[in-house]
Amino acid sequence: MISHNIYLDHNATTKLDGNVLEAMIPFFTEHYENPGSSHLAGLTVDEYIEEAFRQVADLIGCRTNEIIFTSGATESINLAIRGISHGERNHLVTLCTEHKAVLDTVKDHAEKSHLNCSILPVQNDGLADLDLLEQAITGKTLLVSVMLVNNETGTIQYIKEISELVHAKGAFLLCDATQAVGKIPVNVQELGIDLMAFSAHKFYGPKGIGALYVSKDVKKYLSSQITGGGQQKNRRSGTLNVPGIIGMAKACEIAKESMDHHAAYVKNLRDRLENRLLAIDGTSVNGSLRHRIFNTTNVVFKNVFSEQLIMALQHISVSSGSACSSATTEPSHVLKGLGLNDEDALCSIRFSLGKDNTKEEIDVVVRRISELVAQFR
Structure with a gap:
């Protein structure tokens, strides 16, 4: 635990x-x-x-x-x-x-x-x-x-x-x-x-x-x-x-010495997180799946507002977008630019991983989000 x-x-x-x-x-x-x-x-x-x-x-x-x-x-x-x-x-x-x-x-x-x-x-x-x-x-x-x-x-x-x-x-x-x-x-x-x-x-x-x-x-x-x-x-x-x-x-x-090692390790964690989150009904990834950096995934949770989900996650730190505009409840201009409607943009969460994250943490996050999404829906 x-x-x-x-x-x-x-x-x-x-x-x-x-x-x-x-x-x-x-x-x-x-x-x-x-x-x-x-x-x-x-x-x-x-x-x-x-x-x-x-x-x-x-x-x-x-x-x-x-x-x-x-x-x-x-x-x-x-x-x-x-x-x-x-x-x-x-x-x-x-x-x-x-x-x-x-x-x-x-x-x-x-x-x-x-x-x-x-x-x-x-x-x-x-x-x-x-x-x-x-x-x-x-x-x-x-x-x-x-x-x-x-x-x-x-x-x-x-x-x-x-x-x-x-x-x-x-x-x-x-x-x-x-x-x-x-x-x-x-x-x-x-x-x-x-x-x-x-x-x-x-x-x-x-x-x-x-x-x-x-x-x-x-x-x-x-x-x-x-x-x-x-x-x-x-x-x-x-x-x-x-x-x-x-x-x-x-x-x-x-960074120059450890970049390749960290990229491979973090990508595996990101993929583990993303694949398991996408098993939840009403989820999808925002942005290109082919041309993106290894540590980031941005996921829509249909009919679950990200602000509500983030608060309920408590000791799990994720975000709904840029830290510079996280205090606003406006839909992300980036996600709107990709063609998302206001509701889907407001139901999206950015997960950005780092070298100190672990598989055990990823599994905890997936389990907790799955529970909360089911509860809120």
């Missing part, structure tokens, strides 16, 4: 890896100096920061000078969307299933800066319609923003093909890779990404630290949105979050 909490909400955040915490602690106590200081202690910390740049860059296949450390993916997305400019180009393109960090920023920036924006529908499986996307991109398009892995359904977009369409029109590609980096191989060179946002806390690193990849060819078109001290070569001012950066770098190092 399992007595502890069961956590199946890893797309919201993950538990800090013990090795990451161990790497961070000396930078709260022993190496607490400011890396911007010119004394020996400060220069020593700066050397650790340079190594951290290397470890993060190594995970995503870029150069160290193409990384900007931020407070997280949301800030990275804001820097990319608000900071990019190129001649007379005044058109932004994105998909209706993007995270609110992209959608709200695109809408706000377009309104305040008098830009045009196109928010495109997706296919019923959550994948972008490449023909529609190609038609939407014009000679005036500045930036196209498409996420690599959807945070609610796990759908993986065809980013390489999308980048080819974007670059054929001379535009830039921003990729929100928050749910991908540290979980699956991501190489910005191979995928043709110009700007990419990601956060450490999605792959067992600390909260409050993230990064924006900016390709060498795009750097000159990006303006800083935080000015003051000139840190990070004037691209993002502010005293560096040293413990956070060290922690993110360690999480990147661990």
Whole structure:
């Protein structure tokens, strides 16, 4: 019998890896100096920061000078969307299933800066319609923003093909890779990404630290949105979050070493969970079954509202969508974008698994959900 909490909400955040915490602690106590200081202690910390740049860059296949450390993916997305400019180009393109960090920023920036924006529908499986996307991109398009892995359904977009369409029109590609980096191989060179946002806390690193990849060819078109001290070569001012950066770098190092093993293990658990949940009458999976990340499944429980089910599950942590909008009772914009009606969207639950989950936990979850669904119906 399992007595502890069961956590199946890893797309919201993950538990800090013990090795990451161990790497961070000396930078709260022993190496607490400011890396911007010119004394020996400060220069020593700066050397650790340079190594951290290397470890993060190594995970995503870029150069160290193409990384900007931020407070997280949301800030990275804001820097990319608000900071990019190129001649007379005044058109932004994105998909209706993007995270609110992209959608709200695109809408706000377009309104305040008098830009045009196109928010495109997706296919019923959550994948972008490449023909529609190609038609939407014009000679005036500045930036196209498409996420690599959807945070609610796990759908993986065809980013390489999308980048080819974007670059054929001379535009830039921003990729929100928050749910991908540290979980699956991501190489910005191979995928043709110009700007990419990601956060450490999605792959067992600390909260409050993230990064924006900016390709060498795009750097000159990006303006800083935080000015003051000139840190990070004037691209993002502010005293560096040293413990956070060290922690993110360690999480990147661990992810590179253990990614394949964790993916295989977690996929088996996800499939076990999904197959058993689908044995319950009136259930189905939202989004693509073929093109999705290994740890996520989003399931409709017909005629059972997810909010009611989540509350009844008590010590089993699951979600009805993005953690950023979980306080609302509105149907998920992602699921609506896939064509679900309001009721089915409000009866859907996202399960996102992690490396510490077990078969025993999965069996407990299935048994409890089966009981509750029968009870509520």
